[in-house]
Amino acid sequence: xxxxxxxGQALLVLLATSAVMPSKxxxxxxxxxxxxxxxxxxxxxxxxxxxxxxxDNACCTANTSAEAHRDQSNLYNFNWNHCGVMPPxxxxxxxxxxxxxxxxxxxxxxxxxxxxxxxxxxILHVPLCKEDCEEWWEDCKDSVTCKExxxxxxxxxxxxxxxxxGSMCRxxxxxxxxxxxxxxxxxxxxxxxxxxxxxxxxxxQMWFDPAQGNPNVVVAKYYAWKKRSSPAWMENVTPxxxxxxxxxxxxxxxxxxxxxxxxxxxxGGCGSHGWGSL
Numbered sequence: 106x107x108x109x110x111x112x113g114q115a116l117l118v119l120l121a122t123s124a125v126m127p128s129k130x131x132x133x134x135x136x137x138x139x140x141x142x143x144x145x146x147x148x149x150x151x152x153x154x155x156x157x158x159x160x161d162n163a164c165c166t167a168n169t170s171a172e173a174h175r176d177q178s179n180l181y182n183f184n185w186n187h188c189g190v191m192p193p194x195x196x197x198x199x200x201x202x203x204x205x206x207x208x209x210x211x212x213x214x215x216x217x218x219x220x221x222x223x224x225x226x227x228i229l230h231v232p233l234c235k236e237d238c239e240e241w242w243e244d245c246k247d248s249v250t251c252k253e254x255x256x257x258x259x260x261x262x263x264x265x266x267x268x269x270x271g272s273m274c275r276x277x278x279x280x281x282x283x284x285x286x287x288x289x290x291x292x293x294x295x296x297x298x299x300x301x302x303x304x305x306x307x308x309x310q311m312w313f314d315p316a317q318g319n320p321n322v323v324v325a326k327y328y329a330w331k332k333r334s335s336p337a338w339m340e341n342v343t344p345x346x347x348x349x350x351x352x353x354x355x356x357x358x359x360x361x362x363x364x365x366x367x368x369x370x371x372x373g374g375c376g377s378h379g380w381g382s383l
Contacts (some may be wrong), residue, residue, distance in 0.1 A: 136164035146210035188274035242284035
């Protein structure tokens with residue numbers, strides 16, 4: 106009886122292991138389907154300047170990282186200097202923002218489908234760390250712009266963005282009275298302002314020291330777990346996730362009868378609760 110019990114317990118362990126080891130998580134270590142992104146993240150040893158923190162695992166190429174630093178970048182023909190020259194202390198935040206967007210493999214929980222001519226996916230409501238948002242605003246408050254939302258509404262007649270007719274160039278502090286306004290409105294809610302601090306594991310950092318590792322890996326895991334735990338996620342499960350979870354019943358079907366055979370009296374009380382957190 107002891108041997109049968111031991112074998113049964115071993116099978117239960119195997120069953121539990123198969124339950125907690127689904128295939129690749131579709132929300133983690135992924136690149137969005139957009140204009141310049143690689144299909145899979147990987148090492149990029151030659152990433153340029155402010156994009157270099159992502160060199161060990163990046164969704165951008167070296168060429169994309171170099172373009173992110175130009176005043177008139179070929180990435181989107183976007184001109185930072187649409188209301189005169191943007192000061193370097195402000196521009197560095199926009200470069201860092203571009204590097205995060207193009208290079209980070211940790212934005213999966215916030216990737217959304219979008220119907221656009223130049224990309225099929227975008228990020229929405231990425232929780233930005235308090236310091237990253239407030240330093241961005243502080244360094245840019247005296248810079249000048251003519252628009253609140255930089256995603257749309259420009260005059261593209263010359264092939265680059267110019268202020269729309271009738272708009273006025275005003276200081277950032279007038280267009281964006283608070284840090285929250287800048288971070289949330291400038292890219293149509295790509296970011297969400299939070300009171301979470303760097304290192305909390307609850308917010309995405311635009312700025313980080315790669316020598317300390319990438320802090321956004323843990324953040325993505327936390328929000329992926331939260332997203333999977335929500336009823337909406339379970340109702341709208343993606344095909345990739347479906348495949349990951351779909352691997353579980355096979356193990357159950359094969360192993361459970363064996364467990365029932367070797368354990369005296371079978372197994373009681375497993376019910377549906379064992380799968381509630383998947």
